[in-house]
Structures are given as C-alpha cells and as structure tokens.
Amino acid sequence: xxxxxxxxxxxxxxxxxxxxxxxxxxxxxxxxxxxxxxxxxxxxxxxxxxxxxxxxxxxxxxxxxxxxxxxxxxxxxxxxxxxxxxxxxxxxxxxxxxxxxxxxxxxxxxxxxxxxxxxxxxxxxxxxxxxxxxxxxxxxxxxxxxxxxxxxxxxxxxxxxxxxxxxxxxxxxxxxxxxxxxxxxxxxxx
Numbered sequence: 467x468x469x470x471x472x473x474x475x476x477x478x479x480x481x482x483x484x485x486x487x488x489x490x491x492x493x494x495x496x497x498x499x500x501x502x503x504x505x506x507x508x509x510x511x512x513x514x515x516x517x518x519x520x521x522x523x524x525x526x527x528x529x530x531x532x533x534x535x536x537x538x539x540x541x542x543x544x545x546x547x548x549x550x551x552x553x554x555x556x557x558x559x560x561x562x563x564x565x566x567x568x569x570x571x572x573x574x575x576x577x578x579x580x581x582x583x584x585x586x587x588x589x590x591x592x593x594x595x596x597x598x599x600x601x602x603x604x605x606x607x608x609x610x611x612x613x614x615x616x617x618x619x620x621x622x623x624x625x626x627x628x629x630x631x632x633x634x635x636x637x638x639x640x641x642x643x644x645x646x647x648x649x650x651x652x653x654x655x656x
Contacts, residue, residue: 470571470580473537480533482541483605486620489612494533494541497601504597505529505590507643508635512593516634525593531583532594535564596636599628600644607647 477495509522547557565584569577586594606621628636
C-alpha cells in the first residue's frame with residue numbers, strides 16, 4: 467500500500483496565515499492550486515509575450531507540489547521562517563527531509579516522475595516564487611476587500627517584494643491582471 471496521494475489530500479488541513487485574523491481561511495491545498503494557476507500564467511507570459519523559453523506545464527506541476535512538505539512540517543509563518551539565516555537554512559533542510567519522506571510513499575517506478583517537482587528547476591524557481599507571492603498578494607487584496615485591515619502591512623511588503631524581483635512576467639501580471647482583484651463581481655461583469 468502506498469499513501470503518497472492520501473498524504474497530498476491532507477494538504478487541505480494545513481492552514482495558512484495562522485498568526486493573522488482571516489475573513490476567509492485558506493489552506494495549502496487551495497493556495498497550491500492558485501500558485502499553480504499563476505505559475506502557468508507567468509510561464510505562458512514568459513514564453514508568448516517575452517519570447518523566452520519556458521514550459522508553463524512544468525511550472526504548474528512544480529507549483530502544485532511546492533508546499534507539499536508542509537504536510538509534515540506545517541505552515542511556518544513567514545516572520546519565523548525568515549527571521550535569520552540560521553532558521554532559514556534549518557527550515558530548508560527540514561523541508562527537504564519532509565519531501566524525501568513524501569517521495570518514499572510512492573512505488574519506486576513513480577518516484578522518478580514526481581521527484582523533480584520537489585526540487586524546482588533553477589530556471590523556473592523565480593516563476594514559482596513570483597506565483598507564490600502573487601497568491602499571497604491576492605489573498606491580501608481579498609482580505610482588504612472584506613474590510614480586514616490585518617493584511618495591510620503584508621500587502622505592502624508582498625507587493626514590494628514582487629517589485630524587487632524585477633521579473634517581467636510578474637510585472638506584466640501586476641499591471642494587466644491584478645487590478646481586477648479589487649473589483650466586485652458586478653464591476654467585473656461590465
């Protein structure tokens with residue numbers, strides 16, 4: 467019996483943003499889906515708008531599994547995870563070990579196909595990171611839309627972090643698509 471997929475299904479029980487009051491709770495399964503959608507979009511933008519080589523499908527697959535190790539580690543809040551270099555390094559080691567534990571839950575003949583998604587290819591790492599930050603920015607905007615000021619600072623720092631990445635695909639998304647997240651459904655229908 468192999469329980470890899472049963473573990474993956476448990477992603478819905480890992481809550482994000484645990485230190486903040488949420489109007490709409492979010493789990494890592496929902497988050498990973500949105501990151502995959504965004505990573506795919508950024509990959510398409512890279513390939514079709516900026517004419518740089520990219521495999522959007524690979525970006526989406528890597529994004530689907532980017533937080534899967536949190537099944538074992540939980541979602542460590544960003545201020546803790548990135549408090550200093552020692553914590554960041556230690557947490558990356560714990561995540562790598564958790565990814566290895568997950569891959570052990572697959573039959574040997576499938577491990578080779580899933581392992582790459584737990585070690586994001588360097589060419590696609592900026593896209594996955596930007597998609598992750600875009601997902602966080604969208605969450606902040608949704609909370610702001612519901613009147614929750616708890617996410618104001620997170621929104622500012624996430625947007626600044628995205629801008630600092632200087633990733634043309636992310637900048638294009640911010641300009642062309644992100645403004646729609648502040649609209650109501652009725653406004654979007656116009």
